Amino acid sequence: MFRKGYEIFVRKLDELEQGKEVQKEIRDAQTYERKNVKAIISSSLDKLPDGESLWVRGMLGQLLDEKPWKIKIISEV
Amino acid sequence: MAFKDLRQYISALEEHGELKRVKREVDWNLEIGAITRLVYEKGLPAPLFENIKGYPGYRIFGAPIGTFRKLAIALGLSPETSVKELIDIYLQRKDKLIKPVIMDKSQAPCKENIDIGDQVDLLKFPAPMLHDGDGGRYLCSWHINVTKDPDTGRVNWGCYRGMVASRNTLTGSISPAKDIGAHFQKYRAKKISMPFAIAIGPEPISGFIAGARVAATIYEAELAGALRQEPVELVKCETVDLEVPATSEIVIEGEVSLTETDWEGPFGEFVGYSATGRGRSPVWKVKAVTYRNNPILTVSNTGVPIDEYHLDVGLVRSAELYDKLRSEGIPVVAVNAPPEGVGFLVIVSVRGRAPNIAERVASCIWGTSQGTHAPFVMVLDEDVDVFDIWQVIHAMVTRCHPYRNIWKVERASAIPFMTFLNAHEREYRLGAKVCFDCTWPVDWDTIPPKISFNTNYPKEVRDHVLKNWKNYGFGKLA
Numbered sequence: 306m307f308r309k310g311y312e313i314f315v316r317k318l319d320e321l322e323q324g325k326e327v328q329k330e331i332r333d334a335q336t337y338e339r340k341n342v343k344a345i346i347s348s349s350l351d352k353l354p355d356g357e358s359l360w361v362r363g364m365l366g367q368l369l370d371e372k373p374w375k376i377k378i379i380s381e382v
Numbered sequence: 383m384a385f386k387d388l389r390q391y392i393s394a395l396e397e398h399g400e401l402k403r404v405k406r407e408v409d410w411n412l413e414i415g416a417i418t419r420l421v422y423e424k425g426l427p428a429p430l431f432e433n434i435k436g437y438p439g440y441r442i443f444g445a446p447i448g449t450f451r452k453l454a455i456a457l458g459l460s461p462e463t464s465v466k467e468l469i470d471i472y473l474q475r476k477d478k479l480i481k482p483v484i485m486d487k488s489q490a491p492c493k494e495n496i497d498i499g500d501q502v503d504l505l506k507f508p509a510p511m512l513h514d515g516d517g518g519r520y521l522c523s524w525h526i527n528v529t530k531d532p533d534t535g536r537v538n539w540g541c542y543r544g545m546v547a548s549r550n551t552l553t554g555s556i557s558p559a560k561d562i563g564a565h566f567q568k569y570r571a572k573k574i575s576m577p578f579a580i581a582i583g584p585e586p587i588s589g590f591i592a593g594a595r596v597a598a599t600i601y602e603a604e605l606a607g608a609l610r611q612e613p614v615e616l617v618k619c620e621t622v623d624l625e626v627p628a629t630s631e632i633v634i635e636g637e638v639s640l641t642e643t644d645w646e647g648p649f650g651e652f653v654g655y656s657a658t659g660r661g662r663s664p665v666w667k668v669k670a671v672t673y674r675n676n677p678i679l680t681v682s683n684t685g686v687p688i689d690e691y692h693l694d695v696g697l698v699r700s701a702e703l704y705d706k707l708r709s710e711g712i713p714v715v716a717v718n719a720p721p722e723g724v725g726f727l728v729i730v731s732v733r734g735r736a737p738n739i740a741e742r743v744a745s746c747i748w749g750t751s752q753g754t755h756a757p758f759v760m761v762l763d764e765d766v767d768v769f770d771i772w773q774v775i776h777a778m779v780t781r782c783h784p785y786r787n788i789w790k791v792e793r794a795s796a797i798p799f800m801t802f803l804n805a806h807e808r809e810y811r812l813g814a815k816v817c818f819d820c821t822w823p824v825d826w827d828t829i830p831p832k833i834s835f836n837t838n839y840p841k842e843v844r845d846h847v848l849k850n851w852k853n854y855g856f857g858k859l860a
Contacts, residue, residue: 307411314517314645314660330645335411337511337518364659366515366648 308334310358311376318361318369323347328382334360341382348374384458384587384610387491387629388678391456391586392443395428398461400452402427409435410442410519415512418444418683425449425688430678437508441678443583446524447590447690448682453697456586457609465696465769466716472609472701479600480607482614482625490617490628491674492581498620498670502550507632509546512683513650517660518545520649521552521582522634524682524690526592526602528579528624529565532572537624538562539602541593544580544634544666545646552580552666553646556638559797561598566638566664575637577622578666583631583680588614593690594698595752603627621669631677636668653724653799654686692721702752703728710746712739718768719756726800727758729768732821740819741789748794748815755797757815763822765832777820787819 311331315321323346332339347353348370356375363369385391395401408414408431421429422445431442447453454463457471487493497503509519522544530537538561544554557563569576583589588606596605607613617628619635626633646663648656682690696719704717713733720727730743740761747753762768766777782788796803796813803813822829831837835844851859 307409332518362515364648365656366513366517366650366660367656368515 308358308360308373310334310360310373312360312362314362314364314366315369316364318348321346321348321361321374323349324352326379331359331376334358343379343382345377345379346374350375353377384612385456385585386615387585388443388446388583388589388631388680392430392678394455395452398451398455400427400449400455400461402429404429404431405433407433407435410437410508410510412511412514414442414444414510414681415683418512418681419685421445422448422683422689423686428452434508439676440508441676442508442510442681443678444681444683445689446680446682447586447693448688450693450696453590453693456590458611465700465718468697469701469704469717472697473705475608475611476605476701478608479604480611480613482603482607482616484625485615485617485628487617490615492617492626492628492630492633492672494673494675496620496670496672502668502671504546504552504634504668504671505549507677507679509679510681512681513656513685515656516545516649517645517647518547520544521546521679522554522580523684524589524593524680525580525582526584526588526626526630527562528581528626529562529576530624531565532568532574536598537601537603538565538598539588539592541589543649545649547644547646547665550668551644552634552668553644553663554666555646555661555663564598569638570640573640575640575667577624577637578635579619579622579624579626580634581626581630581632582634583678584627585610585614585629588627589680590690590694591698594694596698596702597751619670620672630674632671632673632679634668635670635672636666639665639667642667650683650685651799652684652689652691653726653801655801657799657801687724688721692724695719695723695725696721699725699728699752699756703730703747703750706750706752707743707746712743712746714743715764716768720769720771722771723756723758726756727760728753728756729760729762729774731762731764731766731768733764735763735822735824737824740787740817740821744789744815744817748791754795755800755813757794757796757800757813758818759815760818760820762820765837766820774820778818781822782818782820789817789819791815791817 353375356377358373359376451461509521544552615628616625642665643662699719707714715731744759794813794815
């Protein structure tokens, strides 16, 4: 019924460095539990085929991209 | 007789057809929010959600006072009571303040369950995810925030949103412009954490009045007593030196940290937008939670009008500004801060024709705590019913000269919810104001005669037509 995967709040899309390991706070898109993770993020499904959905929101809560990005969590911090 | 608790009020709503029991399982994640939002936008009966996914034994009561009909019922009046009549009744009752009474803890329904210290778990309550994109789950959206001035001991009630941050913490912003903000600054200066209590689901008038902006010298519990015409029953908290309505459904007690912050927001706000965004807010550390058996969580889902915030404005601000204008000697006939104006618009009608009356009215309104953040003021002649928006629009476009009769003030205080301001102006609270003078100019010898049924036709003709209305083949006139 609702979105699956994770969500992240950013000021601008280009805050998200793609294809390299970054540390970010994300939240579960269904439970809204927050976690700090080390992860790799990509806007391209092809570049992160085994990643999970990452919905990218602006600071007003709006989706900055209608399609989910991808995130591969390496570890929780 | 005033309602003793929220449950009596819910029963009264049901008797009047203003309550809908939702027995089908609903999800706290957006589904309850979406239903409640639609209820506001269609003016429907308030939903009582009795089957919440993952939360057996808990209930949510949405849109508790989301229409003037429900507000009238909460005040013990006929649901047909007009807005004008509600304002008159508020003015009649408000000055007869009634002190609250203290109930013994053993008698207080809100003490049926007591969780203290490690037992506290805010996650046991079905805090809803109200709007898509909110910063989190909001447990506190229609409630009373209780704080005390550390110097004077004066207690304030407010209604400030609170988001669940963990099992024993909330986050919520504290505006310096609010009474709670003044308290917080004093605690900060003393380097003492600020004690707080949050009473969720009190009897309806206490909940309603907590959200209204009244003078800092007024104790809202006494004003609620005045409006109910009976004292509010309070009970002492378990871990802080504060009192809350004894029949509250859920009471959260604790201290606001002076040093710790957490993310809060964004949130769908009363202006009808997600306006202020995500930011760092103080951490509210919870020391105790007390609650009734099978507690009912009250939920106000703010957004486009009309919801509880707008009803507060529509009644209390209208009444208080009327009182203020009258006390200043302005020949005021009526004041309407219409709910659709989200608190930013005040419409005033005045008697007679006096030079610069519109400027006097606007200056007076902007000089009050009720009106300082109402950047739009319209002033009309007494023949216009300020509660009839169609009449107001007609008067504006026919009497307000688009150049001469619009008085703009370039610099004024603002609040960050004013979405017409740019980002810089919102951050630094740089606003503007405007007054629409929709009164006929005093130096005009001839005023165009108004053409309407009531103003144009001789009384004999009107009476004749009304008497024979059904005979013409029409139905009953509304």
